[in-house]
Amino acid sequence: MSGGLGGFRPWFLQRVSAVYLLAYLIFFLAQLLICPIADYARWKAWLSAPVIWMATGLFFLALFMHMWVGLRDVILDYVHPVALRVVLLTGLGAVLAALTLWVFRALVAVV
Amino acid sequence: MGQTKKRPVFLNLLQIRLPVTGVVSILHRVSGVVLALCVPLLIYLFDLSTRSPAAFARALELLGHPLIKLLATLALWMLGYHALNGVRVLLIDIDVGVQKLAARRSAWMVHIGAALILLLAIAVIWL
Numbered sequence: 001m002s003g004g005l006g007g008f009r010p011w012f013l014q015r016v017s018a019v020y021l022l023a024y025l026i027f028f029l030a031q032l033l034i035c036p037i038a039d040y041a042r043w044k045a046w047l048s049a050p051v052i053w054m055a056t057g058l059f060f061l062a063l064f065m066h067m068w069v070g071l072r073d074v075i076l077d078y079v080h081p082v083a084l085r086v087v088l089l090t091g092l093g094a095v096l097a098a099l100t101l102w103v104f105r106a107l108v109a110v111v
Numbered sequence: 112m113g114q115t116k117k118r119p120v121f122l123n124l125l126q127i128r129l130p131v132t133g134v135v136s137i138l139h140r141v142s143g144v145v146l147a148l149c150v151p152l153l154i155y156l157f158d159l160s161t162r163s164p165a166a167f168a169r170a171l172e173l174l175g176h177p178l179i180k181l182l183a184t185l186a187l188w189m190l191g192y193h194a195l196n197g198v199r200v201l202l203i204d205i206d207v208g209v210q211k212l213a214a215r216r217s218a219w220m221v222h223i224g225a226a227l228i229l230l231l232a233i234a235v236i237w238l
Contacts, residue, residue: 015204018197025194040167043160060154067150070143102154110161 014069017062024059047110060103064096135218139196142189149186184232191228195221 037043047053075088121127129137159170173179199217202208208217 015201018201022194022197040160040164043167047161063150067147070140071147074140074144099151099154102158106154106158106161109158 010069010072013065017066017069020062021059021066024055024062027055044110047107053107053111057103057107061100064100068092068096130215131218131222132214135196135199135221139193139200142193142196145189146186146193149182149189152182180236184229184236187232187236188225188229191232192221192225195224195228 031046035042037046047056071092072089075085075092079085079088156170156173159166159173161167174183196218199208199221202217203214208214
């Protein structure tokens with residue numbers, strides 16, 4: 001495969017997304033500890049605040065970017081036949097795109 | 112990039128002896144893959160939680176199911192491991208803890224930290 005796979009960009013994406021994922025997780029954990037979300041009304045109220053649903057949407061985007069880089073690395077390391085690589089990487093991209101749409105739908109439902 | 116002749120492969124896990132940093136490195140990858148496999152379920156639960164009060168209740172009900180609790184325990188453990196080593200790796204990226212001894216020490220801290228997180232997860236989910 002050609003140099004189009006790149007080195008720095010995925011590495012950087014993986015690091016940046018990792019930092020955000022960690023920050024959000026800590027924030028979310030703190031939120032759960034301070035004010036456990038036991039019912040739909042409270043969950044919806046919390047999620048509808050613009051800062052919250054945007055940060056949450058960003059969390060999932062960061063998650064999918066992070067997953068893309070990580071799983072792509074695994075595929076590139078262990079799958080050598082080029083055709084199989086193409087199939088798997090395309091499949092991965094498709095699944096992540098579908099998950100993005102699914103999350104979008106879930107957020108729209110409550111916002 | 113064509114197919115060159117087959118290179119020898121040695122995968123007898125019982126005989127391979129990696130330094131602790133090597134173990135932590137491969138477990139970081141394994142935990143990542145395990146977590147990735149759990150993500151669709153997470154999205155499903157998230158979707159349920161926002162649809163309606165009834166769907167939210169269904170999501171809570173699912174989270175109470177023993178099999179899901181088992182999966183959640185595993186996922187939290189994997190997350191703890193992956194995140195702790197992730198922090199370790201990020202620090203190494205900015206040249207903190209690069210020396211061999213420091214790297215081995217931090218690798219052990221990841222092992223221990225992840226074990227603590229597993230215990231915490233068991234306590235929270237099962238007790």
